[in-house]
Amino acid sequence: MARATEPTGAGAGVGARIRALREARGLSLSTLAAEAGIGKGSLSELETGRRNPTLETLYAVATPLGVPLAALLDDHDGAVVGDEGVVATRVRVVREPDRTTEVYLLRLAPGAERVSPAHPVGVEEQLVVLVGSGFVEHGDGPVPLAPGDHVRFAADRPHAYRAGPDALEAVNVIVTPVTSV
Amino acid sequence: MARATEPTGAGAGVGARIRALREARGLSLSTLAAEAGIGKGSLSELETGRRNPTLETLYAVATPLGVPLAALLDDHDGAVVGDEGVVATRVRVVREPDRTTEVYLLRLAPGAERVSPAHPVGVEEQLVVLVGSGFVEHGDGPVPLAPGDHVRFAADRPHAYRAGPDALEAVNVIVTPVTSV
DNA sequence: CGGCGGCGTTCCGTATACAGAACACTCTAG
DNA sequence: CTAGAGTGTTCTGTATACGGAACGCCGCCG
Numbered sequence: 001m002a003r004a005t006e007p008t009g010a011g012a013g014v015g016a017r018i019r020a021l022r023e024a025r026g027l028s029l030s031t032l033a034a035e036a037g038i039g040k041g042s043l044s045e046l047e048t049g050r051r052n053p054t055l056e057t058l059y060a061v062a063t064p065l066g067v068p069l070a071a072l073l074d075d076h077d078g079a080v081v082g083d084e085g086v087v088a089t090r091v092r093v094v095r096e097p098d099r100t101t102e103v104y105l106l107r108l109a110p111g112a113e114r115v116s117p118a119h120p121v122g123v124e125e126q127l128v129v130l131v132g133s134g135f136v137e138h139g140d141g142p143v144p145l146a147p148g149d150h151v152r153f154a155a156d157r158p159h160a161y162r163a164g165p166d167a168l169e170a171v172n173v174i175v176t177p178v179t180s181v
Numbered sequence: 182m183a184r185a186t187e188p189t190g191a192g193a194g195v196g197a198r199i200r201a202l203r204e205a206r207g208l209s210l211s212t213l214a215a216e217a218g219i220g221k222g223s224l225s226e227l228e229t230g231r232r233n234p235t236l237e238t239l240y241a242v243a244t245p246l247g248v249p250l251a252a253l254l255d256d257h258d259g260a261v262v263g264d265e266g267v268v269a270t271r272v273r274v275v276r277e278p279d280r281t282t283e284v285y286l287l288r289l290a291p292g293a294e295r296v297s298p299a300h301p302v303g304v305e306e307q308l309v310v311l312v313g314s315g316f317v318e319h320g321d322g323p324v325p326l327a328p329g330d331h332v333r334f335a336a337d338r339p340h341a342y343r344a345g346p347d348a349l350e351a352v353n354v355i356v357t358p359v360t361s362v
Numbered sequence: 363c364g365g366c367g368g369c370g371t372t373c374c375g376t377a378t379a380c381a382g383a384a385c386a387c388t389c390t391a392g
Numbered sequence: 393c394t395a396g397a398g399t400g401t402t403c404t405g406t407a408t409a410c411g412g413a414a415c416g417c418c419g420c421c422g
Contacts, residue, residue, distance in 0.1 A: 014236065029400055039381040044401060051379065052237045054409080055195065070251035090249050091272050092286055094312050094350060101311045101328070103286070103352055105273055126331060128307055128354050130282045131275050147282070148356055150307060150331055169275060171284055171352055173309050175329055210370055220411040225371060232409065235379080 012049035014058075017072050019047040021065050035064035088114070088172070104172040108134065108163035115160040122177040123155040132168035136161050145170075193230035195239075198253050200228040202246050216245035269295070269353070285353040289315065289344035296341040303358040304336040313349035317342050326351075 022032050029047070033040035038060050045051045046061070053061075062069045092103040106127075108114060127136060129149045135142040136151055138159040143151060145161075145168065153159070155174065162168075203213050210228070214221035219241050226232040227242070234242075243250045273284040287308075289295060308317060310330045316323040317332055319340040324332060326342075326349065334340070336355065 028398080030398085040400080041382070041402075042380060045379090048401090052235050054233050054235055054379065055239065056233045057379080058236065069254050073250050073254075090252065092311070092352075093252070096312065099328075103311065105284070124329065126309055126329075128309065128352070130273070130284065130354065131277065147280075148305060148307075150333060152331060171273075171309070171354060173311065173352060209368080211368085214411095221370080222372075222412070223410060226409090229371090235409065238409080 014053070014072050015047045015049040015051075018043075018061055018065070021067060021072075022047075025065070032061070032064060036060040098177065100176045102174045102176070104174070106161065106168075106170045106172045108132075108161060108168040110163055110165055110167055112168075113160055113162045115158070124175045125153055125155040125159070126173040127151045127161075128171045128173075130169040130171065132166040133164035134162050134168040135164075195234070195253050196228045196230040196232075199224075199242055199246070202248065202253075203228075206246070213242070213245060217241040279358065281357045283355045283357070285355070287342065287349075287351045287353045289313075289342060289349040291344055291346055291348055293349075294341055294343045296339070305356045306334055306336040306340070307354040308332045308342075309352045309354075311350040311352065313347040314345040315343050315349040316345075 022029070027035075029043055030040045033043040036043070038057060042051065042057065043061070046053050046057070058069055058072060062072055065072075088107075089105040090102060091105050092101075094101045106114070127145070127150065129145050129147050131147055132145075133147070134145045136145055136153075136159065137143070138153040138155070139157045142162075145151070145164075161170075203210070208216075210224055211221050214224040217224070219238060223232065223238065224242070227234050227238070239250055239253065243253055269285045269287050272286050273282075275282045287295070308326070308331065310326050310328050312328055314328070315326045317326055317334075317340065318324070319334040319336070320338045323343075326332070326345075342349070342351075
């Protein structure tokens with residue numbers, strides 16, 4: 001367990017995010033602490049990453065900031081996937097009787113590749129490229145990707161995303177019929 | 182502050198979610214605790230809502246479950262924007278020298294409408310519909326929207342999204358050249 | 363029947379997150 | 393220059409989250 005006096009890995013990121021949000025709103029540490037109903041000392045140490053906050057504390061802080069708690073975590077690991085240099089954050093899942101829709105934020109380091117085995121029949125993927133360049137492969141040879149591009153394809157075959165010389169970032173929407181898990 | 186022996190409001194939901202995920206994977210409490218590297222007593226009390234877990238503990242549990250921490254949090258509001266029945270959560274912002282790319286998760290209540298004034302010239306929007314139906318208007322008359330649909334248009338004219346009889350949920354990607362804000 | 367290995371819960375002592383007080387520092391006013 | 397009100401930090405005692413050790417309960421096997 002990390003010592004209280006040195007920044008906790010996870011806590012550090014959260015703390016920085018809170019401080020950024022607070023300052024963006026022009027709030028002082030004392031006022032935010034008061035609005036959140038927590039001690040200002042607690043908030044100070046929380047922001048500087050010297051605390052490992054409680055769920056209750058996190059909610060207390062997120063509320064007056066007007067953001068969902070998830071925004072503070074901004075996970076980015078969520079650790080859904082982690083081949084070398086690949087981070088996929090699941091941003092949203094919608095379960096309906098006849099299908100499940102998932103939204104991922106996909107980030108590939110320069111040259112990194114994310115290979116997916118074939119999904120069940122009927123699964124469809126869409127990709128909107130945010131930053132960088134690369135290729136997507138889904139059977140008919142590699143398709144080049146540039147910022148702003150949109151690709152849609154059936155994912156019931158093996159497919160892969162590959163980043164170019166720059167990091168590639170994209171939104172990935174996956175629609176799975178029926179339902180699993 | 183809540184007593185340790187009675188379920189915490191927030192903690193209760195998280196605990197239930199963890200238990201559900203664990204059982205869905207057929208894991209025993211002891212094994213999950215071991216994989217997470219936490220005491221099984223801690224996990225037990227966490228799942229039954231009798232603990233107010235620490236960020237570190239939450240991460241420890243989320244990781245072997247293979248879900249992002251945000252998935253444990255039921256949160257899902259975010260409310261960055263809110264005309265009547267409209268919620269837009271900004272999920273990601275990428276600032277580059279020559280453009281800014283923003284990703285929103287858009288949710289419109291049944292019949293609700295989100296009207297945007299014209300953005301600066303060169304701004305482009307894309308929409309991927311996750312759930313529900315509706316219309317997008319961007320000059321050339323209303324375009325119908327169905328789950329899985331993708332629309333791209335120049336946003337330098339006034340435009341609007343309107344939900345049909347069901348709630349409409351979509352990913353909205355906005356690319357703004359130069360840089361603003 | 364007793365023993366054994368699994369389960370989840372409750373109990374314990376220790377480490378630590380908490381609220382609040384005391385503190386150092388920077389401004390502005392008088 | 394001093395007083396005051398603001399900032400964010402560090403300190404202190406108490407409540408509690410933590411890991412780990414009982415504990416009770418079940419199903420299996422000898």
